[in-house]
Amino acid sequence: MTEGxxxxxxxxxxxxxxxxxxxxxxxxxxxxxxxxxxxTEHQRHCAHCxxxxxxxxxxxAPVQDYARQPVSVxxxxxxxxxxxxxxxxxxxxxxxxLTELGxxxxxxxxxxxxxxxxxxxxxGVRVVLGRSTESRIAQLVARATTDHLHPHAAVGVLxxxxxxxxxxxxxxxxxxxxxxxxxxxxxxxxLKEKIGLQSVTINVTVDDILPEPPG
Amino acid sequence: xxxxxxxxxxxxxDEGYLVRQAQExxxxxxxxxxxxxxxxxxxxxxxxxxxxxxxxxxxxDALVTAWQQLPDFRGESSFSTWLYRIVTxxxxxxxxxxxxxxxxxxxxxSGTEVxxxxxxxxxxxxxxxxxxxxxxxxxxxPPAQRIVVVLHHLEGLSYADVATVTGSSVPAxxxxxxxxxxxxxxxxxxxx
Numbered sequence: 001m002t003e004g005x006x007x008x009x010x011x012x013x014x015x016x017x018x019x020x021x022x023x024x025x026x027x028x029x030x031x032x033x034x035x036x037x038x039x040t041e042h043q044r045h046c047a048h049c050x051x052x053x054x055x056x057x058x059x060x061a062p063v064q065d066y067a068r069q070p071v072s073v074x075x076x077x078x079x080x081x082x083x084x085x086x087x088x089x090x091x092x093x094x095x096x097x098l099t100e101l102g103x104x105x106x107x108x109x110x111x112x113x114x115x116x117x118x119x120x121x122x123x124g125v126r127v128v129l130g131r132s133t134e135s136r137i138a139q140l141v142a143r144a145t146t147d148h149l150h151p152h153a154a155v156g157v158l159x160x161x162x163x164x165x166x167x168x169x170x171x172x173x174x175x176x177x178x179x180x181x182x183x184x185x186x187x188x189x190x191l192k193e194k195i196g197l198q199s200v201t202i203n204v205t206v207d208d209i210l211p212e213p214p215g
Numbered sequence: 216x217x218x219x220x221x222x223x224x225x226x227x228x229d230e231g232y233l234v235r236q237a238q239e240x241x242x243x244x245x246x247x248x249x250x251x252x253x254x255x256x257x258x259x260x261x262x263x264x265x266x267x268x269x270x271x272x273x274x275x276d277a278l279v280t281a282w283q284q285l286p287d288f289r290g291e292s293s294f295s296t297w298l299y300r301i302v303t304x305x306x307x308x309x310x311x312x313x314x315x316x317x318x319x320x321x322x323x324x325s326g327t328e329v330x331x332x333x334x335x336x337x338x339x340x341x342x343x344x345x346x347x348x349x350x351x352x353x354x355x356x357p358p359a360q361r362i363v364v365v366l367h368h369l370e371g372l373s374y375a376d377v378a379t380v381t382g383s384s385v386p387a388x389x390x391x392x393x394x395x396x397x398x399x400x401x402x403x404x405x406x407x
Binding site: 011012025028029032056059060062063065066067069071073074077078080081082084085086088089098100158159160161198199201 | 240242245246249250253254257258261267271274275276278279282283284286287312345346348349350368369371392393396397399400401403404406
């Protein structure tokens with residue numbers, strides 16, 4: 001118990017300098033980073049520094065031993081991960097969030113409905129329709145669900161990631177690109193907040209410009 | 216960045232290729248990435264949490280999350296740096312969750328017997344006094360200090376890589392390490 005008392009006194013001292021002016025933290029860093037043998041010119045001739053380095057070397061040795069301890073990965077880890085990923089891939093018509101209490105699944109059509117509804121409330125947007133998705137996730141969806149692939153899916157979901165394609169008609173006179181960006185911003189925020197998605201991509205296509213409705 | 220003890224894969228596929236294939240949805244490619252990096256995920260979680268079962272849960276969660284977030288991975292860092300980031304975040308979430316539970320349990324079950332946790336102690340390390348002492352000393356550090364110690368001193372990441380993983384700056388990492396080394400050193404001096 002007494003072996004470490006000198007090191008402890010150095011570390012808990014109010015001053016961070018040795019009598020020679022050397023910084024205690026820098027000496028400990030030097031030892032902890034495995035540089036104890038690379039003494040500076042000052043350290044080669046300084047009894048204070050050499051004593052501190054010797055103390056810190058003994059103090060830090062258990063950490064270096066610990067870092068070298070072999071760690072073996074649990075055998076079931078890989079299988080458990082791949083089982084969950086497999087489940088995600090085959091659940092492409094639903095979002096999937098795994099929580100400590102269980103899983104939360106939201107149908108892709110709900111994601112699409114929330115996206116369309118939110119986009120429709122953006123000033124300047126007149127009509128909102130889904131359109132065929134051509135994204136990477138849509139390709140994954142296609143591969144994973146060849147049995148029941150929807151030919152005009154407007155949304156692709158994978159876990160907590162979604163890609164939604166929207167086609168808009170914008171009110172005549174509005175800045176088209178500003179309206180489109182506002183749609184992206186609001187739909188992304190809404191899907192993250194309401195559905196709990198982590199990553200959302202909104203592809204917007206402006207198909208038409210429509211005049212103000214009469215009245 | 217070093218792979219922190221991961222085995223070499225000279226005869227395997229290039230990692231960038233595997234990541235791109237996994238991003239395209241090929242499960243076989245992701246399975247190979249899991250093969251290569253599950254040890255990293257588990258080891259970092261174990262070193263941060265000091266508990267076998269928690270580490271396994273966090274590693275599993277992180278590797279599933281990595282799959283879900285692969286579309287967002289732009290390759291600006293290596294896959295292992297990106298995975299370090301996910302694992303450390305999940306581990307911090309676990310620490311925070313356990314703190315809340317401990318606090319609630321302490322309020323609701325004061326006076327009741329504390330369950331024996333000895334069967335869940337770390338089985339993945341060979342048990343010895345040094346491991347116990349260092350594990351305890353690391354566990355006594357605040358989470359932010361614990362993480363920089365694990366990433367720099369145990370995983371061998373540079374200050375710059377630790378800053379990337381923690382979303383911090385090199386000076387901030389250096390400052391955390393100064394404090395962490397003092398605290399860790401004091402705890403180990405007491406043990407000796």
